[in-house]
Amino acid sequence: MSIELKHVAKTFGTRPLFHDLSFKVEQGELHALVGPSGEGKSTLLGLIAGLHAPDAGDVLINGECVNRLGPQRRKVGYVFQDYALFPHLSAFENVAYGLRASGVERRRVHEKSLHYLNLVNLNRERDKLPQELSGGQKQRVALARALATEPSILLLDEPLSHLDAEIREQLQFELKELQRKTGVTMLLVTHNMTEAVTLGRRVSFLRHGRIERTVSTNALV
Amino acid sequence: METLTAAYEKAPRRPGVLRDRLLRFDLLMALLTALFFSLILLVLLSLVGAASWREVIAHVGSSRGFDCILLSLKTSFAVVVLTLLLGFPAAYILALKQFRGKAFLDTLLDLPIIMPPLVTGLCLLLLLNQANPVGRLLQEWGVRLLFTPGGIILAQFFVAAPFFIKTVRESIAAIPSNLLAASATLNASDFYTFRRVVLPLCRKGACAGMAMTWARALGEFGATAMVAGSIPGRTETMTIAIYMEAMSGGLGNSISTALVLVLFSFTLLFVLKLQAGRQYEY
Numbered sequence: 045m046s047i048e049l050k051h052v053a054k055t056f057g058t059r060p061l062f063h064d065l066s067f068k069v070e071q072g073e074l075h076a077l078v079g080p081s082g083e084g085k086s087t088l089l090g091l092i093a094g095l096h097a098p099d100a101g102d103v104l105i106n107g108e109c110v111n112r113l114g115p116q117r118r119k120v121g122y123v124f125q126d127y128a129l130f131p132h133l134s135a136f137e138n139v140a141y142g143l144r145a146s147g148v149e150r151r152r153v154h155e156k157s158l159h160y161l162n163l164v165n166l167n168r169e170r171d172k173l174p175q176e177l178s179g180g181q182k183q184r185v186a187l188a189r190a191l192a193t194e195p196s197i198l199l200l201d202e203p204l205s206h207l208d209a210e211i212r213e214q215l216q217f218e219l220k221e222l223q224r225k226t227g228v229t230m231l232l233v234t235h236n237m238t239e240a241v242t243l244g245r246r247v248s249f250l251r252h253g254r255i256e257r258t259v260s261t262n263a264l265v
Numbered sequence: 266m267e268t269l270t271a272a273y274e275k276a277p278r279r280p281g282v283l284r285d286r287l288l289r290f291d292l293l294m295a296l297l298t299a300l301f302f303s304l305i306l307l308v309l310l311s312l313v314g315a316a317s318w319r320e321v322i323a324h325v326g327s328s329r330g331f332d333c334i335l336l337s338l339k340t341s342f343a344v345v346v347l348t349l350l351l352g353f354p355a356a357y358i359l360a361l362k363q364f365r366g367k368a369f370l371d372t373l374l375d376l377p378i379i380m381p382p383l384v385t386g387l388c389l390l391l392l393l394n395q396a397n398p399v400g401r402l403l404q405e406w407g408v409r410l411l412f413t414p415g416g417i418i419l420a421q422f423f424v425a426a427p428f429f430i431k432t433v434r435e436s437i438a439a440i441p442s443n444l445l446a447a448s449a450t451l452n453a454s455d456f457y458t459f460r461r462v463v464l465p466l467c468r469k470g471a472c473a474g475m476a477m478t479w480a481r482a483l484g485e486f487g488a489t490a491m492v493a494g495s496i497p498g499r500t501e502t503m504t505i506a507i508y509m510e511a512m513s514g515g516l517g518n519s520i521s522t523a524l525v526l527v528l529f530s531f532t533l534l535f536v537l538k539l540q541a542g543r544q545y546e547y
Binding site: 093132 | 441443444446447448449450451452453454457461462465466545
């Protein structure tokens, strides 16, 4: 599914974040959004996920305006910057959470949760609580949890920023592989240019509340 | 304290002097803490020392003693159930929702805590009186609260419930908003999120709030006396019995009831503290 923002405006308190922001991510694309801290990158993901409502303009998913749809009805997965894993649930229960909430049958919940934990190589850590996992493992649980509900779109908010270089490189590779295997549209937010170029097929630059430009990474390389 | 001392020990300048000062500071703090707990123990020991266990057992076995203990336990338990039913929604709304008039509701919640219980009792007496439309309406429906155990529950609830709501509200407000947002993006309804995320994560606060509410309800005196009076075997709670007995020269019975009350409150607080479970790190 494609994502499109048309002439979106958003103000937080008295601080205007976006003004007439327009932006499009094509279906099945891994798109990177780059911008300095405090530019509202996370808010932009929140607008797409339905966690915030735009003051003006439209958010379109697959061409349909979803401004009035809650996050539960947008079929958008979200990997939060600090992973937002439920601290009282094991890795397995975290992954199963969305499936149970969607009313998926018990046996299917078990199968699917194991499948996605397997996909991120975490089967052995399935019974551990988030605080017993390393940063990289938490990241993978967050990914598996978001993917388990089989969203059409996956939003990733600085997913690799807390990780050390070696794990970051490995997860960059895994993310690309996941995108290739699942075909899900991914929008990745980062302030790291190298990461954006390595992962994204196209990179958009957010500055002063607008998309300054969008370039293909082929052109950058 | 140990970490702080260790940090100072690493400091390059005059480590010996700083360490000595810190040790002296620790000693002073420990002494003041010991003084505080000694005061609590001293007060409690004065009660325990004055009690004769034979008298306590005899009084608990007597009809008046047993009735007031049972009534207090029943009404305070009812208050806890009522508080759980009405307190959780109030705590949830106050912690997570932004709306006009929230500050007013917040202040309103503090009022029963700061209001003298006698004044609370007087307000309830006026509300439930036949001269008041609410009182008349209840009377028409056949609901009698004045000078009944129902009145005791109402008075205790009014005084004790805010403790639960305030504690649980703080616990819910401490849950990072991104956990709730994550739940929403995982197709969870608000109710599902409440059941599977909010409730488990505020368990510690809820247990503490429940313990405080229960103990406060058990110990309530002023409002209860105003609303329910002191009819032995009908509206005489433990606290009222303690007062009535002491005022009428039955100090032994008064001490016995007080001891039961203190023992029960302490056990309750201790057990609920153990049940509270772990505090999760976010």
